[in-house]
Amino acid sequence: MPKVIRKLTDLEIRSAKPGETKQDGKGLALVVDVNGNKRWVLRYTRPDGRRNMIGLGSYPEVSATAARIEATEVRTRLRRGIDPVEYRKSEKLEQQTAIRGTFRAIAEEWYSHKAKGWAKETARKAREILDDSLLPKLARKPVADISSADVKPILLEIHERAPMLAVKARQYCCQIISHAIQEGLREDGRELSLKGVLPKYKKSHYAAVTKSGDLPPVIKKIDGITSVHSRVALLVCLYTASRPGVVAGMRWCELNLDTREWHIPASRMKLPFEHITPLPSQLIPILKDLRVLAGESPFVFPGTSDPMNKHIHRDSLSKVLRENGLRGVIVTHGFRATLRTIARERLRIHPDVLEAQLSHAKKGDVQKAYDRTQFLDERHELIQRWADYIDALKNDKTVVQLFKKSV
Structure with missing residues (x-):
């Protein structure tokens, strides 16, 4: 027995x-x-x-x-x-996922971890991709369940408006999922399979107007934009040739309308130090009018949903240009090429002054370390002459002083 x-x-x-x-x-x-x-x-x-x-x-x-x-x-x-051991592991994974396993939660963990080693501009761009492109569609989904099929249409949608942004978004999605696996919130081996989901993209120059004769129709299109914030933001891009992301995030505390200067902190630039951008006299009354509309918002161009904490997005400015008949003609970043080309050819502005206005990083370690010349006086003259030249084109005036002494 x-x-x-x-x-x-x-x-x-x-x-x-x-x-x-x-x-x-x-x-x-x-x-x-x-x-x-x-x-x-x-x-x-x-x-x-x-x-x-x-x-x-x-x-x-x-x-x-x-x-x-x-x-x-x-x-x-x-x-x-x-197997009871495997069952217990699965149960533990479900419990952890319920606590911190949404895409938003793990994406925030990933961002905090990665941002420590990023340059400020890189961190800012990654934050924008998360907030504007990925989280609106994926935030509440359990990270353990997200599939490649869930992510593919989101990436294709981003690709329609910003192909290079879609490449970054794909990279970030894969990294976030890998982080979830490393944290035990997703099964080992369940990486996303997103290789080849984006159409091949041939990188080319930004669409830009580089001939003065083509500029008047663009200026008139901008003047006809009904959204006051979008219109003024695009005028700032046109008059100052500043990067669209920097323009979109313009803050009132950065502006000195009396000296006609915009002091942009290093944290918002591709530079290790503050960049000063002169403002033409044409923008001053417009900005003063906007100040009244802004209320308590710290942003010159506040977002509509959360004006106290968010500003308009740079991509929305390109969208406005497309919607107003300028698709393929010019994008917001293209205004930088417009100034660099036309101001050099028609106003005979010295290349170093133009490069300083465009805030291009110096080439070579020695220049980066020692050459911080900003040509501020010369750029004040440049920006005012450029704005006057634009107004002359807009008003069909042909008498424009082209060969004034180079600055």
Whole structure:
């Protein structure tokens, strides 16, 4: 006859001594370690035939009755071919996912980790991609369940308006999912398969107007834009040739309308120091009018949904240009090429002054370290002459002083 193992009594459990193992039957046992701590273990045979053991908790936190119920549930899963250790891992993953496993939560963890090693401009761009392109569609999805098919249409949508941005968005998605796997919030090996989902993109120059004769229709289109914030933001791009992302984030605290200067902090530039951009007289009354509309918002061009914390997006400015008949003619970044080309050819502005206005980084380590010349006086003259030249074109005036002494 097989040996019958009697279930442990409460007295036997309480009196078990260090180093003892008391059998309760069907693989369940009470193990007492050398310090007298007692714990329940269940020995079992895996579905593949190998022997294994799983812990069911400590005594007295887990009573004998509770341990026997748990052991019965484990045996039931085994009969269905479910390994209790793998089941417990899966259950733990689900619990962790419920706590911090949404795409938003893990994306924020990933961003905080990566941003520590990024330049400020890189961190700013990554933040924009998250906030404007990925989180609106993926934020609430469990990171453990997101598939390549979930992400593909989002990337294609981004590609329609900004192909290079879509490449970055794809890169960030893959990194976020890898981070989730490393944190145990997604199964090993379940990386996203997004290679080849984006159409091939042949990088070319930004669409820009580089002939003065083509500029008047563009200026008139901008003047006809009904959104006051979009119109003024595009005028700032046109008059100053500043980067569209920097223009979109313009803050009132950066402006000195009396000296006609815009002091842009290094944190918002591709430079390690502050950049000063002169403003033409044409912009001053317009900006003063905007100041009245801004209310308490710190932004010159506040966002419509959250004006206290968000500004308009640079991509929205390119969208406005497209919607007003300028698709393929010019994009917001193209205004920089417009100034660089036409002001050099028609106004004979010195290249160094133009490069300083465009805030292009110096080439070579020595120049980067020592040459911080900003040509501020010369650029004040440049920007005013450029604005006057634009106004002359807009008003069909032909008398424009082209060959004034180079600045």
